[in-house]
Every structure is written in C-alpha cells, then in structure tokens.
Amino acid sequence: MPKACSEAALSLLTCMEKTECVKKGTPLIECMKDEIASDPCRAQRNAYYTCKHSQLNMRTRIRGVRVY
Numbered sequence: 001m002p003k004a005c006s007e008a009a010l011s012l013l014t015c016m017e018k019t020e021c022v023k024k025g026t027p028l029i030e031c032m033k034d035e036i037a038s039d040p041c042r043a044q045r046n047a048y049y050t051c052k053h054s055q056l057n058m059r060t061r062i063r064g065v066r067v068y
Contacts, residue, residue, distance in 0.1 A: 005051035012048045015041035 003009075016022055021030075021037035031037045038045060 004055060005048060008044070008048040008051045012041060012044040015044045 013028075016028055016031060016038065019031060019037055019040060021034060022028060026037075032045075
C-alpha cells in the first residue's frame, strides 16, 4: 500500500524543482525554509501539510485520509 500523502509530496517536489532556489544548487530543505523561494509552491505545501495533519487527527484516522 503506498503512502497516504505520496501524491501531495510528489507534487510539492516537482514544484520545488522548478524554483530558482533549487536550480542555483541550494539544497531543497533550505529552499523550503525560505518563504520567498517557496512562495510559488504555497498551494502544494499547504496540501501536503493538510494531508500529514489529517493523519494525526483521530476523526480522519477513523474515516480515512482524503485524497488531494
């Protein structure tokens, strides 16, 4: 069974690979911490956060994780 948030993580990674920060050679983690560099990927970042947060929420653990 694949990870629950794998689609959200993959879309975030593909978006971050297209940013100028990553193209310059800066590590991905540092680019994610920089608000200005990761601004174009804000929607994907929020979707990934929501997916990971829903795994900790007991109500969604019982009902299942939503597919984003």
